[in-house]
Structure formats: structure tokens, C-alpha cells
Amino acid sequence: MNPDCFATPAIQTRDAIEDIWGPRTPYKDEWPTRVDSAYDEEPDKWVQSACVLCSNGCGLDIGVKDGRVVGVRGRATDRVNKGRLGPKGLTGWKSIHSKDRLMYPMVRKNGRLERVSWDEAMDLIVAKSKELQKHLTNHSIAFYTTGQFFLEEYYALGLVGKAGLHTLHMDGNTRLCTATAAASMRESFGSDGQPGSYADIDYTECLFMVGHNVAATQTVLWARILDRLEGPLPPKLIVVDPRLSETARRGTVHLAPRVGTNLALLNGIQHLLFKNGWINEDYVSKHVVGRDELEKVVADYDPETVEKIAGVPAKQLEEAARIIGTSRSLVSTALQGVYQSNQATASACQINNINLLRGMIGKPGCGILQMNGQPTAQNNREAGCDGEYPGFRNHQNPTHMAELARLWNIDPIQVPHWNEPTHIENLLNYIEDGSVRMFWISGTNPLVSLPDLPRVRRLLTQPGLFVVCQDIYLTETASIADVVLPAAQWGEKTGTFTNADRTVHISHKAVDPPGECKPDLDIFLDYARRMGFRDKDGNDLLPWMTPEEVFEAWKKVSAGRPCDYSGLSYARLTGGSGIQWPCNEQNPQGTERLYADGVFYTDIDVCESFGHDSETGAPYTRQEYESLNPAGRAILKACHYAPPMEEPDGDFPLRLSTGRKVYHFHTRTKTGRTALQKACPEPEVRISAQDAFTAGVADGEMVVVRSRRGAVELTCRVGDIADGQVFIPFHFGYWDSADGRARAANELTVDRWDPISKQPLFKSGAVRIEKLPPPSDGRPHIREQHTAAVHSVTTAKPISSDPEDLSPARRQRQLELWLGETYETTVQLLQIYETLLPSLIHDLEVETGVRVLHRIAGEMRAALEPHVQRYGENRQRGRHKAHVLREALFPPADCKGSPYEVLEALAGLEVYLAHVRTSVAALLPAAQALWDERFVEGVERARKCVGRMEGWVRQQVKVRSPQTLLVPVRREEVGDE
Template sequence: MDCFAAPAIRTRDAIEDIWGPRTPYKDEWPTRVDYALDEEPEAWVQSACVLCSNGCGLDIGVKDGRVVGVRGRATDRVNKGRLGPKGLTGWKAIHSKDRLTYPMVRKNGRLERATWDEAMGLIVAKSKELQKHLTNHSIAFYTSGQLFLEEYYALALVGKAGLHTLHMDGNTRLCTATAAASMRESFGSDGQPGSYADIDYTDCLFMVGHNTATTQTVLWSRILDRLEGPLPPKLVVVDPRLSETARKATLHLAPRVGTNLALLNGIQHLMFKNGWIDEDYVSKHVIGRSESEKVVGEYDPDTVEKVTGVPVKQLEEAARIIGTAKSLVSTALQGVYQSNQATASACQINNINLLRGMIGKPGCGILQMNGQPTAQNNREAGCDGEFPGFRNHQNPTHMKELAELWNIDPIHVPHWNEPTHVQNLLNYIESGSVRMFWISGTNPLVSLPNLTRIRNLLTQPGLFVVCQDIYMTETAAIADVVLPAAQWGEKTGCFTNADRTVHISHKAVEPPGECKSDLDIFLDYAKRMGFKDKDGNDLIPWTTPEEVFEAWKKVSAGRPCDYTGLSYERLTGGSGIQWPCNEKNPQGTERLYTDGVFPTDIDYCESFGHDPETGAPYTKQQYMSMNPAGRAILKACHYSPPLEEPDEEFPLRLSTGRKVHQFHTRTKTGRTALQKACPEPEVRVSEKDAASAGVSDGEMVIVRSRRGAVELKCSVGGIAEGQVFVPFHFGYWDSQDGRARAANELTFDRWDPISKQPYFKSGAVRLEKIPSPTSTNTSTGAPHIREQHSDAIRKAAAKSAAATTASASASDLAAGRERQLEHWLGETYETAAQLEQIYTTLLPSLIDDLEVEAGLRVLRRIGEDMRAALAPHARRHGYDVEDRLRSGSSRRRAAQALRDALFPPDRESETTARRSPLEVLRALQALAVYLAHIEVGLTALLPAAQALWDEAFVEAVIKAQGCLDRMQGWVRHQVKVRSPQTLVVPVRKEE
């Protein structure tokens, strides 16, 4: 079968007729079954579509052991039988002739066929060598938004319970991390409040940075049918481009890229001004109202127009529509998540619905959308920035629960920080502290920002790269081990869409060649690594997906994403079911927060939240002072301009995004007839900007940023002046002409401070006309900007043999390395030890006060307790505690230099009678600074001790922190008592 050929039997040509015929409705969306077949199937197997986040239920048609077509499931709540162009066409990629069908290992610079034993044996040998010489924290995982729930949960156990490391993230970081972050900030936990069914009832749809017509075509069909039915909803669309979604809008707002926050603040400003607030709901169910009103009070329509370019009248009309609608559904996607101040902006969308009291009711809700089909499962299971079951790493009870569920010691649950996001993983690769990078189901050599840097990092000598995928992607081409994975239709598992609907996908056909499911690969690794629980049993004992699902249910029990009422049997035969599904909600839950109670209780919440501007996480104490106690949280934030603004050299704002016929880096869609509908990338530019650059529609042009350049066809019109759009799907696996064309050659690696999602819709570029005679209106001719991916493949081939075999010796791994813990711990210990002289000699010489004298005696004892707590661990980690005075160590010299800077020795001889009250205050200030230095030392030591899984060391640091808190409390009190009289009452000037 030709995977580029159209199916022989089909309800429509979905590539041309993207959204299908209209079925106008009110209240309940009618059923319409779409199908596309090469021939009549012998059997139908239940599944769902995995080519966007909508999660459309479908059946896979099978004949003679091959997939021969698909049809929409009429019973499914998500799509009522409909399928979009990717659902009706993308299945044919399963027959692509260039599937990976056997493992490969890099030998003598080339990827060569290997057995599974050889490939997995090499991975395990590398892992154990790294464990021994560089610790488990030199191993990192980077996964996808397209595996199944069971596979994510198994991977979470491999990393968090087997290796006890936080180094695990997924490419959902690139598309939906902000969705999760904003819901944690506003509601206390991840989980979409709304439901797709709310579209059936709502009076108003507010879509911010969400081009539904392209990203979720079946959901857009639902919206189109509402718009053509009786009582159509108002549609307000925020998008810099005149997208298909924007064309149908009641009102289209086209702000400058990167100014979403100012626009959303402006809408709230008008809501407060005009009284469009549900005061009763807000008073009972929301906190933060006064601060939000104060912040948005500065964003009057004139100010917003200056920042965003949105005319005053349009802003006022948008606020009126949203503020007076009887019901409201708000949605967001990459136009928010990948843009400036992403999490803060997404929180403002939540704020708007909360202020209107429009959440948890039919036709009222928020859908912070996902970009990938199983992104929700990745977050639930804890593979990309979360902990399983939406647990809070700052809550010891939550971490103890995981330890009990996994039957491991609590110290081995890695909870000293949030899981490591990919930005830091890349930094650790750059610094050399991560030496094994296991990539599953994703293609970072196309999808990550600033590709020049990514290529250099992932082809580093000494970095061992494992790539687990279904095709030879750009990333697989530079890997040291390539593992062939089974894909959708070739394995069984569950996945959850963007409105919490859980579907089951049953295995329909056998995978080709030697391919294995991602689950089987992870289980094999766990077995070969010998991961055990604390009783000596296999940590990960399962053999089937259903066993993993049943184990996952226990982890989800009692948490917001409760699956305990679900089973493979219940999910088979009918529609997908929304979580939470449990004894209380046996049929699933249509929408969350119907009772106005949110998961913000301090003992239940997933996160204590963050400062929306700095991104700094709040402490438990800060969260307690907010006292949300089951109420939602309004998060206010001021607008700040993007980090890279246009200038004379780079006058245009860059935005990247999706095209309707392609998905991510085209590993699937690019191998089907969808490719013919969207064969190459192009840059969209306004008429005026095209004229300024001297380029015309269809002409090949150069797009250049400070990071790199690409050569693309120009498409003129349909976008605001000063902005350009480039699709991100295209890399180099099928490139024929050698041109640079990946959008991420241009993007810059800056990230949202909370969600750590890259700012793909940011940065400045310029258009350059290709000089004659090469310039044409076709894509022929030699490239002016050549791709660099081929160089990366050559660099990977040049890696030393030690990097790609199991023979790397301990000396190879440890050569030129020195652990820094000993230095930091030694200096912190020495700084604490020198408190004795400060309290005994220095401070008494600076302060003549009986109360201070008494206090210093107590502080000296407390300081000695702190020193004594740290001493055995400083000694154990190489600091000579007993011989410190005689040895004159560098740590002692550093601590003494700080002490002498704050308490100059030459002042000891001066009589205390000459000390003025101001000098006394300054002496106390010096002590506060010295103690703050120790505080930072201990702050770094606590997670380091936890990362060593050393309970005694952890307890010692906690005890030292307690001692320090007491000393700091005394100093603060003394400063507060003395400062009014000292600072307010005038004193005689000195002669």
C-alpha cells in the first residue's frame, strides 16, 4: 500500500475538506461518523486518534494483520464519530517503509544493526559505570507527549524510584507546561476545569492564542456547528494573524507578539471599572481580589493600546462581550504558552473566568489546552516536571505516600527540588555533569530552540545518547544507540486528552520486525538494572499494560486525577470517560469545581505557587499566609516587554507555530498524503513588511535572527505589520535541496520563569532578499543558507570509541573531575566554626550592652550546636575538622576573610565607650550579613544531602538550619528594638 495514496473508501477528502459538512445544533452535538478505508476490514479494534490533543475516539480497521482504515466512534463523547484530516489520513504512516525495525549501536562512527541484548546491555553497562563514578544524577531522560499512560508511569518509576533522580522531562515542556503551571497557580492543581461539552451551551467563547481551526480540527467543527446553529455564541479571538479561527470571530484582537499580559490586564481593568464582577462568587470562592484590582488598575485602554497596538474601541468591545455574557468558555494554547510572560498571562485568563464566577457550570469553564495527545498523562504520571498523582514535592506527607506505594525509603524519593526541566538538563550536558541522555518519542534536534546550540550539545564527545523512536529522525541520526519502538495500533494502553477524557487504545496489529513497545523497553531496562524495593523484591514487577494501569490507579487514589473507578473493561466498548472517576463519581466528572471548592488546601494542593514575575517558588509559610483554604487564587502581574525586541537591525517580531496538515516534526504526518498538502515551510509576512524588504509572494527569502538563518518561500498577507510567522514542523530528514529551513534555527533559548516553557513566539528577525540571479519564484537553485544538520551527523560519527562502547574505564569517566561538595561543606563548616570568635571577642568589642552580652552567651552555645551538627559530615567528606587551625585551609581563609571584612580586626582595640547607637546597629547588621552567608551555605547543602540519600546528613543540615533560625531571630529582634530611637531622634554632630 502506498502511504501517500488516498484511501479507496472514505466519507470525504479530509485534506481538502478539513472540517467536513456542517451539522448545526443547539444543546447536543449530532453524531456523524467519518471513515477512511483502503478496503473493508475483517475486524474493528477500539482506539483513539493520537495526532492532536483532542483525543477523538476511533476504531482501527484490520485485515490480514494489517491496518486498512479507521472510522470515528459514534458513541464517543469527544468527537461523536467525526475525524479530522490527520485522523483520517495519518494512520497510513504505520505502513511507511522507513520504519525502524531493529536496534542499532554506533560502531566506528556508524549506526550498525545490533541485537536487543547488545543494545540494552550497552545501555545498562553505561548506566552502571555512570552510577559508580558520576552518581545517578549523571543520567537524564527526555520523553514525549505521545506515549501511553502506562509507559509514562513505568518511566517515572525508573527515574524517581529506581535511579532516585529528578533528571526527567518531556517535550510537553515545549507545548503545555504553561497550561499545567497556570492551573497549579490558580486552582492548586493541574486538571482542566472545563469540558468540551461546555461549547454546546456557552454564550461566549474567548480564545487566546488558540487557533483551533488548525490545532484541533474536530473541536473546531464542533464550534463551527454551534456558530451555524440557533443562538450562536459570541467568539472573541486573540491572534496576531488573521487565522481561520480569527476569520470566524465576532471580534478579532491582533496584539503585538509578546503583549498578551497587557491585553488581558486591560480587559480585567474594564471589568472592574464597569462592575462586571460576580462579587458574591469572588467573596466566597476566590482570594487576591484587591491586589488584582490594584495591578490591572494601571492598564487603562489608552495604555493598553500603546503596548499592544489593539485599538481602544476593540478592547472595550471585547471587555463588554466577555463581561456581560451569560456564560463564558475561555481557551488558550501556544499563542499564550510560548510567548512572553506565559504563565502570568495564562493565569489572567483564569482570573477572567473567576471574576465572572463562570467556572464549574454548564457552558462556563476554562480549557488551558494541550498540544499533544498524551501530554496530560505525562504530567499525571510525573515524567515532565510533576510528581505522580499531582503530588507536591514540598509536602512531606505526599512524598511519604509515594515511598509507601513504591515500598522504598522516603529519603529515596527525589523531592529536594522540582523535577529538572530540559533547560537545566541542557545546561548540565554543557557543563559535563549529565553524561547519558535517553530520548524517547521526541525529536529535539528539530523541536528545541536555538538548534545550533542543541546540535553542539547532543554531539558532545563523552555524551551517551539513547534514542527510542519509530523512524530515523534527525535526533536518532546522531544517537549512540537507537531502539525501535512500536507505535499506536501496535500496543495497548490508555491516554487522556485535553478535557480529561481517558481512552483505551487496544493493540490491533503486531509491530514490524523487532520493534518493542516503549513499556516493554522500560520494563526490560528496570529488570536488567536490578531495581529492587526495600524488601528486595522487583521494584517494577509488571509484565502487561493492564498491570501497570492497576498499579497507577493506586497512585491516583484520592488525588485530583483519581482513576480508581476506571478499568480496561470499563473503558472498552463505549466512550472515553473523564477523570476523576471513582466511588464518588462512578461515571466520571464532566467539569471540575462545581461546588466552588478548589484543591488549594495546604495539605492537598499540588504546589504552593510562585511569584508570577520572578518565578521564585513560594514557601509553605508564604502559602499559609495567603490561606486559600479551598479557594481559587487570583494571580496579578505587571507587563514586562519581551527579552528581545525588534530594532533597526532586526525589525520584525518572530512567531512560530502549527500548520493544519502537519503534526510536530512530521515523523508521522510527513510520511502520508498530508505531506503533499503542506510540503515545505514558508514565512508569512505583511504586505508592508514584504514591500520594505523588496520581496514578493512566492519568492525565496532569507529570514535571519541573532542565532541563525533559514531560506524559505515568502507568503504575503494575513498577518499584522511588524510580525512574521514560520511553521515549526520542518527539519531535515527528508530535505532534498540542502537549505536551512527549521524554524528553531532562529528561536532563542529563553524560558518562562515558572513553567520553563521556551519563548518560541518571541525574538527579532529580518527579511533579506536573495540577490540576483538566484532569486526566483520557485524553490529551485542552489541554497544561500545551508543546513547544519549534516555537520552534526558527521560530528556524531567522529565520537571516540569510548563514548559508544561499554569499555569506558573509571579513569575515563572521572578524569579531570573533582566533586565540589567537599569545598562547599568545608567552607560552610568553617564559617559556622568562626562564630565562636565573633560572639566571644569581636561583637563584645563593638557593643557594650548588658542585654547583648547575655544574648551573645546564648548565641555562642547555639552556634556551637550548629558547628557540632555539621562536624561529622564535614569530616566524612574530607574536611580536616580537628586540624583546621593548624592546616590553614583555603576554606578557613575564605571564612576568615568574610569575618574580617564585616568585623575589622583593627577595631577591636577601640574602646566600646566610643560606640554610638548607630555603630551598634551596624555591628548587628554585620552579624546578620554573616549569618545570611551561612544560610545560603545550608540552603545549598540540604538538597545536596538529599541527593546523596544520606538521612543523617539531611538531619544535620536541618538541625543547623534550626540553630541558624534562632540566631537570626535574635539579631532581627535587636535591630527592631534599637532602630526607631537610633534612626529617628537627631543626635549631636561629631566635631
């Protein structure tokens, strides 16, 4: 590694490692400009860009001399930072010179990574892709990407996956940091997209920060807040954080809840808003739905109840609610303390609720910033490269999917819309069961960042999985890959990216990438050409050669959607400040804040999602959404508190939380190769003084932190955290580990996810602290497992797959089995109508109805029969489940046809029909994934047939039940039972 990377710049406006937030410039209304800079030599030229080492998106210029990056300076004209830069911005650029950059492609041969040409590496990836397509379908290939690509790269990769391979298996590490932000905005406002603006901080009377330690995560934004706090009209600051963070130290009120109890606390604040009349009833009545249900739910969360659940004193809660309820303006923010904790989406929605109840959204000083954790997480969501669809489109809306088909010039049925894209937990499950056999990882490091690392290591190092890793360094993940592709990084390529308040920046290429490194966009375009992806007219699906061409194509996809880029261009973004979307003919200068007119993206033809059940996570149907009838109004989401799945107990008495440190970003791929590493060289575990006393440990001692999944050995730091809580930074893995000590926080974390956003609950789970005796030989007590995992890969069999493993003789598709079972349910249903029901029920109305049901069941069988004949019917399991269910629901009996027995028979029929409905429901997305329109039509007809039959049965039950159940009958008619 180049030692220069660890040196501080020769010329700098301040030592940002020592002076993190810089000098104060107090203000009100307009934040003053101050330009920060750091460089080794006076540059020959400055190239416009922005910082990519947190989600703030600070505008900066890259200093270049003799074809080499020599420094950076803040852009004075930029609306985000007004020239300021934080420690990562002023120091992190030096990683571009690290000598351990990946320089050329590598392929694993005889267990070891060896240098190859680009043609050999890409030919292998394409050959593997086509082999899997042939034997296991496109759905055996999956992508897992970063939060740091440019918009153009995301859109190209999204097109590769969704329109080239037509797969739903695409997710990104944005799932780990920002999925809940997107989910909460879809639930409350109908679409992703931050309502607020950083400029709202300049005017607001109250800042409400929930699980958002902005002093560490967005240092320039914290400098802006500090300048307001030092100015003539400082806002009140309410901070929700179990730790006494730098942010919490400045709080007017600091609420320190138990980890995992955010929802109870936020319900308690809303309880007090209702109780004290701090609701903007006029705004709510015109622009919001769900008020009454919310008031009913939060009525249970009085301050005393919240204190019992969350540990926050009632008086503190009341004071926080009073400030929120009486301030004339309010800006609310959230980050990982909400998103990675228990009931994440439900809790984030309560933050939205609070601003909506106060009517404080869409005007200066009033807004919500559901913050992102990474610099281009917003673009990943916009472009549909992870868990969303391009342009914030709704996969349950046929019109939205038809728009994508038209824009991509593919057949509508080929747009993968049969479900939400696959989140990383399910991708891991598919890897475990062997149905995903190729995993393309780009720009991220899951062998450090995913929860329950022992399981992740086991899955990603199994011989049957073909792993492609595209990155700039040999990370922990790249070291176990089968193919490694060297990518260009920031400063070495051109593209655009969007920060957490919707500001779009352009980053121009400043220098050439080293060695054989290629921009990520070029890699994806090369793959698409080699795979031969075509539109329906036979043209290249991804015909572009330059980033600007991709951007122009993206503008057409975004036009008319909430994230409208149609008014932007490379020329408009060059030379001045970043610009906030939507930017179009109606908003040619961009849009400062959303929903200023009180109209939200909740109209049924516009919304990105129909929403979910806040507790179960089950998605609502179009019909359920229509019954809510938001029609452009925001939605108040109510939810009761439920404890985390893994609570402390006698063996593991402490609650674990993980998070960021001010000097590092993600898994330190860049920051760990700069002077920032010296400022924070190792992870530490922080516990309270009481918990340290109980465990018998002192500040500075080495301890073992153990959970049910693993253990790490860290230095203990005491204080500045609530009792019962443990905090460990998540940045540290093993690529630079000197002593082999286990130190990755995710050795400990639970494999649990939020039911709506599917974001991992890193701030969850129980641990204990163990005191260590002084080591006699200096070796660690708890050794890391990554080296063993890498060794297992280097000694594994070659990556070329066993052809026999993919052959039909070894593998069998399950569609035929399910289709056969479903068809048999209809056969049995006809027999039920023909023989069983007439013998069980002697009722003229029922008899007449059963004749109609028999005809409908015949239609259903006719709808499925040609597809059974075409695809086949697997009968290897012998007796069908339909036979078993029929016998259980309609046992032979001496039925007299009494009203009660008629009701029983109808109830049995309802259960059987529910089984049929579920069987048919499973066939629909499978038929769509086959692109078989006739099969889809047949399944849809069958589904409607089942619905008609269920409707008749339910009506019969409703009509008969009151008289049958309420009017007493003679005892001899009931019998001895």
C-alpha cells in the same frame, strides 16, 4: 518510503485534506453525530482506539484486514468527537506502513550505526548506566520523553527514574507545549486538571480564545464550534491572535496584539471588568482570594495604556471586555500563543482570573480549557514522568512524598523530593558542563523541536555524551544517537491516554509491530529488570508483564488525588465512550467539569504546589502559602507587564512567532510520511504587506530570515498578519530535505524560558527579512547544519568512554568543598561572637544576647562536625570565603559603641548569617540526594540554629532603629563623615 503512504484512501466519507472541517451540522445543546471514515479495503474487524495526532483525543476504530491496518472510522458513541475525524485522523494512520520504519536495534560502532541484537543494545545501555552510577552517581543519567506515550508507559518510565535511579533528571517535550497549562492551573486552582469540558461549547454564550488557533490545532473541536456558530443561538467569539487565522476570521472581535504583550492585554480586560462592575462579587467573596491585589495591579492598564503596549485599539478592547463582562456564560481557552510567549504562566493565570471574577466555572457553558498541544501530554504530567510527581503530588509536602514511598515500597528518603524535577534547559546545561553523561530520548525529536538549534546540535553531538534514542523512524535525533531502539507505535500496542478535557480512552492493539520493534512499555520494563531495581523487601520494583497490570497499579497511585482513576478499568473503557476523570466511587460515571461546588484543590494538605512569585518565578514556601490561606478557594494571581528580553531594533526589526499548520503534527515524524505532506510540503514565512514592502520582497519569493542565532531560507507569503510580526511553522527539519536548505524555525528561536513553567519562549525574539538575488546555480544560500552535525558524529571516537575520564584522579566531588566552607562559617561565627562583637558593641542587652547566640552557634557546629569528619573537608582553595566576608563586614575600627555603630554591627551580623543560611540551604537537598538521614538531620538542626540567630538580630535591629535613626545627635558624636 512506501509510495502508498502518500495515496489517499480508496473509500472515504470526504477528502479531509480539501475539506478540512467537513460539512456543517448546526445545533444547540446537543452536537449531532456524524461518522467519518477512510479505508483502503473493507476491514475484517474494527479495533477500538483514539486518534493520537492532536490533543483533542477523538475516539476512532482501527480497521484491520489480514493483520494489516487498512483504515479508520470515527466512534459514534464517543463524547469527544461524536464520530467525526479531522485530516490527520483520516490520513495520518497510513504512516504505520512507511517502509523507513526502524525495524531493529542499532549501536554506533566506528562512528556508524550498525544493526545489533536487543540483548547487545540493552546490555550496552545497562553497562553504561552502571558505569556512570559508580563513577558519577545516578545524577549523571537523564531522560527526555514524548507527549505521545500511553499512561502505562509514562508511569513505568517515571518509576524507573524516580524510584529506580532516584533521579530528578526527567523531562519531556510536553515542556515545549503544555508546561504552562499545568503551571497556571496549579497557581490558580491548586492542582493541574482542566476545569472545563468540551461539552461546555454546546451551551456557552461566549468563547474567549487566547493564542489558540483551534481551526488548525484541533480541527474536530473547531468543527464543533463551527456547528454552534451556524446554529440557532451562536455564541460570541473573541479571538486573540496576531495573525488573521481561520479562527480569527470567524471572530466577533479579533484582537491582534504585538507578540509578547498578552499580559498587558489581559490585564486591560480585567481593568474594564472592575471598572464597569462586571464582577460576580458574591462568588468572588466566597470562593476566591487575592481580589484586592489584582484590582490594584490592573488599575494601571486602561485601554489607552494597553493600546500603546499591545497595539490593540482601545475600542476593540472595550468591546471584547463588554461581551465577556455581560455574557451569561463563558468558555475560555488558551494554547501556544500564550504558553510559548512572554510572561507565559502569568498570562495564562489572567485567563483563569477572568472566569473566576465572572464566577463562570464549574457549570454548563462555563469553564476554562488550558489546552494541551499533544495527545497524551496530560498523562505525562499525571504520571510524573516529566516535571511533576505522580498523582499531582507536592514535593514540598512530606505526607505526599511518604505516600509515594509507601506505594512504591521504598524508603521515604529515596523518593527524589529535594527539588522540582529538572527541566530540559537545565538538562542541557548539565550536559554542557559534563555532569550529565547519558541522555535517553524517547519518542521525540529535540534536534528539530528545541529552541536555539545550533547550541542543541553542539551539545547532543559531543563525544562524551552517551545518547539513547527510542523511536519509530530514524529522525534527526536518532541519526546522531549511540544506541537506537525501534519502538512499536499506535495501533501496535495497548494502553490508555487522556485528552485535553480529561477524557480517558483505551487503545487496543490492532496489529503486530514490524520487524523487531517492541512496545515502549516492554523496553522500560526490560531495562528495569536488567538494572536490578528492587523495592525495600527485595522484590522487583516494576513487576508487571502487561499494560493492564500497570494500569491497575497506577489506579492505586491516583486514588484520592485530583486525577483519580480508581473507578476506571480496561473493561469499563472498552466498548463505549471515553470517560473523564476523576472517576471513583463518588463519581462512577466520571466528572464532566471540576469545581462545580466552588471548592478548589488549594487546601494546604491537598495542593500540588504552594505557588510562585509571578514575576521572578521563585517558589513560595509552605509558610508563605499558609499566610495566603486559600483553604479551598481559588487564587487570583496578579502581575505587571514586562517587555520580552529580546525586542526588535534597527538590525532585527520584526518579532518572530512559530506555530502549527493544520496538516502536520510536531516534527512531521508521522504526518510527513502521508498524503498530508503533499498538502503542506515546505515551510513558509508569513509577513505583512507593509513589512514586505519595507524589505522589498513579494509574495512567493525566496527570502532569508535571520536572527542573532541563525538563519533560514524560505518562501515568503504576504498578508493575514499584523505589521511587525513574522510567523514560521515549526514542523520542518531535515530528514526529508532534498536540497539542504536551512528551514527549521528553531535555527532562529531564543534560548529563553518562562520563569515558572520553564516553557521555551518560541514566540519571542527578533528577526529581519533579507531579499535574495536569484540563485545562479540553483543551490540554496543558507545551508542546513544537520548534515554537518551527523558527519561529526560518524567520524567521532567510539562510544566506549575513556575510563581515565571517569576516574577519581580526573574528577572531584564538590560536596566536600562546600561542606568545608559551610563548617568554616560556623567556626568564624563563634569567633565573631567571642571577640569581635564584644569589642564593637558595649551594650548589656546585646552582650547578653551574644552569649546565647554563641551557644546556638556551638550547637550548629556540633550538628555539622560529624559530617565534615565523615565526608571530609576540601581545603585546596586555601583561604576560606568566610574569612574574607568576616573581615569585610567587621573591619578593625576604633568603635565607641554608639547606638549607630551598634546598628551597623548588627546589620553586618545579619549579612553574615544570611551567607551562613544560604550555605546550609545548599547542603539540605544534597544530603537528601545522598539518602543520608543523619546528614539531613544535622543540616536541619543547623538551619534551625541559623533561623533562631537571624530572628534575634532582626528583632534587635527593629527595636533600635527608630530611636537611633530619628532622634538627632550632637555633631561631634557623628564625626566628620
